[in-house]
Amino acid sequence: MGDGWIQAMRDERYGDAWAIERRIRAARDPATRDDPALPYHRRWVWDGTPVGDRDVLVRCYHGLGDTLQFARFLAPLAARARSVTLEAPARLHALLRTPGVTLAAFDPAHPLPPSGCDVEITELAGALRLAPRDAPAPYLHAAPAPLPADTIGLCWQAGDWDAERWVPPTSLAPLAARHRCLSLVGASTDLRVLNPEGCPFDLPATAALVAGCALVITVDTMIAHLAGALGRPTWLLLKHEPDWRWNPARRDSAWYAHTRLYRQATPGDWSVPLAAIAADLEGEDHGQPAQPVGARLLG
Structure with missing residues (x-):
């Protein structure tokens, strides 16, 4: 995204970061959206279509850490969209179960076809215009293993x-x-x-x-x-x-x-x-x- 976007995110000037994202989207060639010629982590997915009252497909094209970081926005998305399908690595599914979200396994060789509104999970903050503080941790849950105290x-x-x-x-x-x-x-x-x-x-x-x-x-x-x-x-x-x-x-x-x-x-x-x-x-x-x-x- 560039140094300006990075500094805006670090300074928690999310409105400025989202404005930079909008300018970048406006300059893109729509024909390159979700370009299969590119590695998944270099693709762009969301074209700016509003997510409210739409059938939204959330794709997880980046690493496991990115997916876990931005999973905080799944529940707010489910509250706005008509339906939400999350295409994520199957090994994450047990952690990502969210009311109102349908889970689908991400098969890099056979990704799901486009939906009414496709968004990569790292684009959800801008799509929803929500800052991290709007969806604070903990937002994932796991029963703790019986470890000795102070481990x-x-x-x-x-x-x-x-x-x-x-x-x-x-x-x-x-x-x-x-x-x-x-x-x-x-x-x-x-x-x-x-x-x-x-x-x-x-x-x-x-x-x-x-x-x-x-x-x-x-x-x-x-x-x-x-x-x-x-x-x-x-x-x-x-x-x-x-x-x-x-x-x-x-x-x-x-x-x-x-x-x-x-x-x-x-x-x-x-x-x-x-x-x-x-x-x-x-x-x-x-x-x-x-x-x-x-x-x-x-x-």
Whole structure:
């Protein structure tokens, strides 16, 4: 969308961001809408058609994290539209069940035919003209797994497409040695965690683990959005120049009220945010003795 849109979103000037989106839509060639020659994540879908009292097809063409982030707008959409069909990866369906929304599995080889009004899920904020605060977390729900008290969930790797979001697991070894931790990564680890075999490759099961954690410490990946959408206290490790949805000048998040941001001071160096997390866990940031995680307000 460009730097102007990114800054407007970070500053929570959503009206300005939506105006930029309108100008971009007006300049597009309608023949390129949902262009099958492009990868799904590069397609545009919504042509500006109002969603009120229409049969709306919501397509999930981006990553799992994007889908979870914007799922907050499904219930408001269902309240306005005549009908809503959500075309989403089947592995997300158990988490995305919403009254008034029909779920359909997204098959990249055979997507659903166009509806009366097609919208990509990340376009819902502009289509509804709703800010994150208009649909606050928690908006997803999962029964918590029976974990020991004060368990901290750890996720240190993101998708292969952005290795700059990965934290070397050895950097988390001191934290895992001092606190009761759980891996939220789908691979085995040598870290001292409750589940060295890793997290199951099953999103409902992962959601239950996240819901059972007293705190989630994660890099910018799907786990961050899952924890945020569930309303769990989340400490988010960010690279020096983070994604558009995180304001590098702030410690809090407009998208998730219980999320706290820990950004790299210099590109590639995780030592500063990890030291800040260690200090916050021990209560050194406010000069008080260390307390159990569950005994303090987090987020």
